[in-house]
Amino acid sequence: MKKETRVTHQPKVTLPEGNIPVVSPVYRSVKFTYPTIEASLGADAKARGYDYSRDSNPTTRQLELLAAELQDRDDAIAVASGMASIWLVLLGKLKAGDRIVIFAETYRPTRVAVRELLPRFGIEFTMLGIEDRAGIEREFARDDTKLVLFESPTNPMMLVPDIAAFVALAQRHGVTTVLDNTFAGLHSHGQFDIDYYVHSMTKYGGGHGDTLGGMVIGSSERIAALRKLAVNMGSTMDPGVSYLTLRGLKTYYLRYERHSENALAIAEYLNGRDEVERVCYPGLPDDPNHELAARQMDDFGGVLSFDLRADKAETWAFIDALELFATAASLGATESLVSPVDLYQAGDLSAEEAAGAGIRESTVRLAVGIEHVDDLLGDLEQAFGKVFG
Numbered sequence: 579m580k581k582e583t584r585v586t587h588q589p590k591v592t593l594p595e596g597n598i599p600v601v602s603p604v605y606r607s608v609k610f611t612y613p614t615i616e617a618s619l620g621a622d623a624k625a626r627g628y629d630y631s632r633d634s635n636p637t638t639r640q641l642e643l644l645a646a647e648l649q650d651r652d653d654a655i656a657v658a659s660g661m662a663s664i665w666l667v668l669l670g671k672l673k674a675g676d677r678i679v680i681f682a683e684t685y686r687p688t689r690v691a692v693r694e695l696l697p698r699f700g701i702e703f704t705m706l707g708i709e710d711r712a713g714i715e716r717e718f719a720r721d722d723t724k725l726v727l728f729e730s731p732t733n734p735m736m737l738v739p740d741i742a743a744f745v746a747l748a749q750r751h752g753v754t755t756v757l758d759n760t761f762a763g764l765h766s767h768g769q770f771d772i773d774y775y776v777h778s779m780t781k782y783g784g785g786h787g788d789t790l791g792g793m794v795i796g797s798s799e800r801i802a803a804l805r806k807l808a809v810n811m812g813s814t815m816d817p818g819v820s821y822l823t824l825r826g827l828k829t830y831y832l833r834y835e836r837h838s839e840n841a842l843a844i845a846e847y848l849n850g851r852d853e854v855e856r857v858c859y860p861g862l863p864d865d866p867n868h869e870l871a872a873r874q875m876d877d878f879g880g881v882l883s884f885d886l887r888a889d890k891a892e893t894w895a896f897i898d899a900l901e902l903f904a905t906a907a908s909l910g911a912t913e914s915l916v917s918p919v920d921l922y923q924a925g926d927l928s929a930e931e932a933a934g935a936g937i938r939e940s941t942v943r944l945a946v947g948i949e950h951v952d953d954l955l956g957d958l959e960q961a962f963g964k965v966f967g
C-alpha cells in the first residue's frame with residue numbers, strides 16, 4: 579500500500595479479549611461498516627449495530643442510557659442543545675390546529691419558540707402565569723390543548739409549581755406533560771409521571787461551560803415515537819460533545835451539591851442585607867416555595883434571583899462591580915455568573931407580562947458556581963460597598 583493510501587486507511591489497533599479500557603473509547607466515526615452487505619442486514623446488526631452517526635453513535639448512546647437512568651426512565655435522545663430538545667418534543671408531538679400551554683415564567687427562547695415560531699405551523703398557544711390555577715384548569719380542559727411545557731424551579735424567578743397536581747390535571751384532560759428539568763437536574767423529579775423531560779445539557783450535565791447539548795428523556799415508547807424525527811431533523815449531538823458530557827457527569831453529584839450549598843449560603847447572606855428587598859431561592863426556609871420544593875427535590879440548585887432596593891443604574895453598577903461573577907446568561911458551570919434579569923431574561927415580555935412574572939429593573943440573577951463560598955461572599959460584599967457605600 580502506498581503511503582498516500584495508508585494515511586487514509588490507517589493501522590487498526592484492537593485489544594486482546596479481556597483487556598478492557600477503564601474509560602470507554604470515544605467513537606468519533608461518522609460511518610460504520612460491515613465486511614459484507616449480508617452481515618449488515620443480520621438481526622444483530624439491525625438491532626444493535628451502527629451505520630451513520632446522525633442516526634446513532636455508540637458514545638452518544640452511552641450518554642443517552644446514562645441520562646435516562648439518572649432521570650429514572652428507560653430511554654433518551656441526545657441532541658445538539660437544550661433548545662433542540664424542546665423543539666424535538668414540540669415538533670414531534672404537535673400538529674396544526676393543536677394548542678400548547680406555556681407560562682410567562684419560562685426560559686425566554688422557549689417563549690419565543692412558542693409565541694413567535696409555532697404559530698407559523700398553525701399551532702396555537704396560551705401563555706399563563708404559573709400560579710394561575712384557574713387558568714390552567716380552564717386551558718387544560720379545552721379540546722385543542724394537547725401539550726403543556728413548564729419548568730421547576732422556573733427561570734429566572736425560581737417559582738416551584740406543584741408537579742403532582744400538574745400531572746394529575748394534565749392526565750385527566752389527555753394533555754402531554756413536558757418538564758424542562760434543566761434547573762433541577764437529571765437526578766430530580768423522576769418520581770413524577772411526566773411524559774417527557776427535556777434538559778439543556780449545556781448546564782449542569784456538561785458542567786464546565788465548554789459544551790452545548792440537550793436531552794429528551796421518557797419511556798421507551800415515547801422516545802421511540804420521536805426517534806425518526808430526531809434522526810431526520812439532524813440536530814444530533816456530536817460524539818465529541820457526548821464524550822465531554824459523559825466526563826462531566828462523573829462529577830455531576832459533587833458539583834450539583836456544591837452549587838446548591840454555595841447558592842444557599844449566598845441566599846442567606848443576601849436575605850440579611852438592607853440593600854436587598856427580596857430573595858427568590860426555594861432552599862431558603864422562609865421562601866414561599868420552600869415547603870413544596872423540599873417535598874419535590876432533594877437540593878435546590880445553583881440559581882437564585884433577588885431584587886435590590888435600587889434603580890436601574892445602581893443595579894447595573896452593582897452587577898458591573900462584581901469581579902468573580904461574570905456578566906453572562908447561563909448557569910450550571912463551575913464559574914459563577916450574574917445577569918440583569920429584565921435585560922437578559924425578559925426582553926420579549928411586555929412591561930405588564932414582566933411585572934406579572936415578578937421581574938423588575940432591579941432584579942438580579944446569580945448562577946452560582948463551585949468556587950469557595952467565602953470568595954463569592956467577599957465579592958458580593960465589595961460590590962455592595964462600592965455601589966451603596
Ligand SMILES: Cc1ncc(COP(=O)(O)O)c(C=O)c1O
Pocket residue numbers: 659660661662685729733758760761777778779780781790791792907908909
Ligand atoms: C431552563 C432552560 N431551558 C433550556 C435552555 C436552553 O439550553 P441551550 O442553551 O443548551 O439551548 C436554557 C438555557 O439557558 C435554560 O435555562
